[in-house]
Amino acid sequence: MSATNTAVQPPADAAAPVRHPEAPAPGEPVGSHYANCFGCGPDQPHGLHLAARAGEGVDITAEFTVRPEHQGAPGLAHGGVLATALDEALGALNWILRVISVTGRLETDYLRPVPVGSVLHLSARVTARAGRKIYATAEGRLDGPDGPVAVRADALFIEVKVDHFIENGRQEEIQAVMHDPDVRRQARAFEVNP
Numbered sequence: 198m199s200a201t202n203t204a205v206q207p208p209a210d211a212a213a214p215v216r217h218p219e220a221p222a223p224g225e226p227v228g229s230h231y232a233n234c235f236g237c238g239p240d241q242p243h244g245l246h247l248a249a250r251a252g253e254g255v256d257i258t259a260e261f262t263v264r265p266e267h268q269g270a271p272g273l274a275h276g277g278v279l280a281t282a283l284d285e286a287l288g289a290l291n292w293i294l295r296v297i298s299v300t301g302r303l304e305t306d307y308l309r310p311v312p313v314g315s316v317l318h319l320s321a322r323v324t325a326r327a328g329r330k331i332y333a334t335a336e337g338r339l340d341g342p343d344g345p346v347a348v349r350a351d352a353l354f355i356e357v358k359v360d361h362f363i364e365n366g367r368q369e370e371i372q373a374v375m376h377d378p379d380v381r382r383q384a385r386a387f388e389v390n391p
């Protein structure tokens with residue numbers, strides 16, 4: 198990592214984000230980027246099973262139900278799990294930009310305890326872009342989409358090529374994914390249709 202600017206707030210000359218013309222329509226599910234993803238994978242038994250929907254701008258919404266296995270203190274969600282939910286909501290913005298990016302930095306504020314059994318209403322939006330850097334923010338509210346904010350995060354995502362995963366992921370899982378034609382087509386489409 199170069200050390201020029203690691204802030205999660207965009208510089209003054211950053212560009213406004215643009216919704217990709219082929220992004221899912223507002224209200225449509227954005228889908229899971231990987232069936233075994235801990236955040237959004239439908240086949241991941243231990244996962245959070247977040248299902249994000251596209252918003253009208255460069256944004257998404259999702260709900261996360263806090264289950265007993267997500268506890269940190271008795272009856273309360275673990276902070277790391279809540280950070281994961283925010284991270285995944287932010288990652289779903291890739292589908293709105295139609296860009297592949299990964300979390301570089303995630304700064305989380307915990308404002309209220311989140312009880313087990315509660316539904317966290319998540320929203321995330323891209324605030325700016327500067328080269329490969331994507332600035333985004335997310336929040337999770339209790340008691341409905343307009344309820345009090347319990348957790349929030351500012352993040353810096355960095356655009357990467359598909360090779361980032363091919364070169365760094367464990368070969369066992371990479372090979373399994375490479376043999377799935379749907380996944381391959383989807384990944385390459387993100388790269389060649391900027």
Ligand SMILES: CCCCCCCC(=O)SCCNC(=O)CCNC(=O)[C@H](O)C(C)(C)COP(=O)(O)OP(=O)(O)OC[C@H]1O[C@@H](n2cnc3c(N)ncnc32)[C@H](O)[C@@H]1OP(=O)(O)O
Pocket residue numbers: 198199200201202203204230236284285287288289291297298299300301302328329330353355357
């Ligand atoms: C398919 C999508 C899945 C989404 C799932 C949900 C989101 C996730 O959890 S992703 C998984 C967690 N994240 C990761 O594993 C990423 C691990 N990190 C890496 O691979 C690398 O550090 C990576 C790719 C982020 C950056 O490396 P590299 O491509 O060499 O970029 P590099 O040239 O160093 O930096 C580019 C710019 O980003 C900035 N930057 C890079 N990393 C950071 C960081 N951690 N914090 C702040 N700024 C950073 C640099 O300062 C640089 O800025 P500038 O252009 O102003 O000089």
